[in-house]
Amino acid sequence: MRARWPRLRSFRLRIALGSTLTALAAILLLYAMASYTIIHRRAAIIDHMLSAHLAGPGFQATPQALWPATDAQLNASFGGFAPPDSAPLAHALLLVEDAGHGPQYRSPAWQRVFGDASLPRGPGLHTVEGGGQSWRIGSAVHGSVTIWVAVNRSLSDAQVRASLLRFAVAIGVLAMAMGALAWYLAGRAMRPVEHLTGVMVRLTASELDQRVSAAEEDLEFAQMVSVFNAMLDRLQRSFLQAARFSGDAAHELRTPLTILQGELERSFAQAGTAAAADPVLEQGLANMLDEVRRLDSIVRKLLLARADAGQLAIPLCPVDLRPTLEELAEDIGLLDDGRQVRLTLPEHIAVRGDAELLCQVLQNLVSNAIKYGLPGGWIALSARRKGEQWRIDVGNASHGIAPEHRHRLFDRFYRADQAHQRRVPGVGLGLSLARDIAMAHGGSLALAEAEPGQVRFRLSLPAA
Numbered sequence: 001m002r003a004r005w006p007r008l009r010s011f012r013l014r015i016a017l018g019s020t021l022t023a024l025a026a027i028l029l030l031y032a033m034a035s036y037t038i039i040h041r042r043a044a045i046i047d048h049m050l051s052a053h054l055a056g057p058g059f060q061a062t063p064q065a066l067w068p069a070t071d072a073q074l075n076a077s078f079g080g081f082a083p084p085d086s087a088p089l090a091h092a093l094l095l096v097e098d099a100g101h102g103p104q105y106r107s108p109a110w111q112r113v114f115g116d117a118s119l120p121r122g123p124g125l126h127t128v129e130g131g132g133q134s135w136r137i138g139s140a141v142h143g144s145v146t147i148w149v150a151v152n153r154s155l156s157d158a159q160v161r162a163s164l165l166r167f168a169v170a171i172g173v174l175a176m177a178m179g180a181l182a183w184y185l186a187g188r189a190m191r192p193v194e195h196l197t198g199v200m201v202r203l204t205a206s207e208l209d210q211r212v213s214a215a216e217e218d219l220e221f222a223q224m225v226s227v228f229n230a231m232l233d234r235l236q237r238s239f240l241q242a243a244r245f246s247g248d249a250a251h252e253l254r255t256p257l258t259i260l261q262g263e264l265e266r267s268f269a270q271a272g273t274a275a276a277a278d279p280v281l282e283q284g285l286a287n288m289l290d291e292v293r294r295l296d297s298i299v300r301k302l303l304l305a306r307a308d309a310g311q312l313a314i315p316l317c318p319v320d321l322r323p324t325l326e327e328l329a330e331d332i333g334l335l336d337d338g339r340q341v342r343l344t345l346p347e348h349i350a351v352r353g354d355a356e357l358l359c360q361v362l363q364n365l366v367s368n369a370i371k372y373g374l375p376g377g378w379i380a381l382s383a384r385r386k387g388e389q390w391r392i393d394v395g396n397a398s399h400g401i402a403p404e405h406r407h408r409l410f411d412r413f414y415r416a417d418q419a420h421q422r423r424v425p426g427v428g429l430g431l432s433l434a435r436d437i438a439m440a441h442g443g444s445l446a447l448a449e450a451e452p453g454q455v456r457f458r459l460s461l462p463a464a
Contacts, residue, residue, distance in 0.1 A: 067105035082155035344382035395456035
């Protein structure tokens with residue numbers, strides 16, 4: 001298969017690179033065309049000047065004593081095509097020969113450059129290599145006198161290369177400037193998208209009222225912003241309706257389900273201890289109790305959904321948790337006669353919040369202490385005030401919780417004791433919901449440090 005170039009994931013980078021490379025390709029094409037034109041135009045100018053000198057009247061009747069001055073004039077004429085640091089008399093060379101009397105004048109460097117090499121004769125200009133350089137030579141015949149003029153093309157080419165190199169460096173600097181400008185312009189073009197992205201990142205269930213203003217955006221992005229805002233409107237309405245329904249349903253179902261579950265458990269216990277026990281009645285009561293527990297689990301999930309949405313509204317009323325803890329201690333004695341209860345409570349535990357929700361948190365902690373505590377062990381309920389917070393601890397005798405389970409105790413549907421999955425009822429939602437309720441009250445719920453052989457959960461709530 002043909003190898004494919006890796007695709008750049010950044011749209012801004014692709015825009016910047018694409019525009020920079022397109023502009024750079026156009027500049028390089030212009031540079032190549034300009035270089036070609038300059039090189040050939042300069043060569044044509046040199047040839048034209050050389051031909052003009054050879055055909056001019058100055059070479060037709062020049063006395064022998066004036067040939068050095070003519071040589072200097074030629075070097076001055078062609079010196080403009082050479083680099084500034086080149087030798088002054090190396091731009092052009094002159095040779096004058098008389099057919100009857102031999103050489104009349106020869107430039108000082110002529111012998112070093114050309115030696116005794118044969119020179120081209122006849123009309124036109126010729127390119128000759130000499131002294132490691134390229135020379136353009138032309139000749140003119142005036143009677144018995146033949147004049148050769150050689151112009152150093154290598155110096156002209158060196159000057160052109162130096163100029164083109166400076167242009168190339170300028171193009172490199174220009175390319176970097178174009179890249180920076182393209183990156184800046186691409187960033188400004190992407191600003192509406194980044195604005196939308198920032199709103200999306202900050203968007204949570206409790207902040208669905210955020211909107212993006214399209215007043216200052218370009219026309220191309222204004223419609224996208226309007227569509228996004230309309231989508232947020234629909235999402236907010238749907239979410240609020242769902243949150244309101246789940247919250248109302250959970251709130252309305254909690255109390256009757258608790259009462260119904262208690263009555264069914266009481267009836268089931270009475271049916272089992274009656275003299276004439278009816279197996280059919282017991283089975284029916286057990287089935288109804290299972291269904292009520294299933295409904296209670298559904299209500300817990302609704303409360304979890306409401307807590308996740310930030311819609312768990314807490315009516316802040318003065319609450320004294322001491323009577324609640326005392327009732328829970330009595331319930332422990334009724335549910336398990338062999339369980340020792342230790343109470344360390346002050347006269348009042350005054351907090352502000354929802355009494356039913358706080359009672360649910362404490363019931364959950366006590367229920368877990370009964371389920372997972374050691375048979376015949378103890379359960380301790382204590383409370384103490386520290387600063388502006390009440391710390392309520394629920395501890396029990398236990399084999400402890402393995403370190404690998406501690407950081408996941410409050411995860412949804414997670415149960416640390418896998419061996420008890422089949423014989424301990426529950427779905428792993430209690431601790432998670434209890435922590436969300438505590439946080440909604442401005443407090444916290446955490447696994448506290450405990451001595452070996454015990455487990456202790458700490459509920460922290462702001463004092464009233």
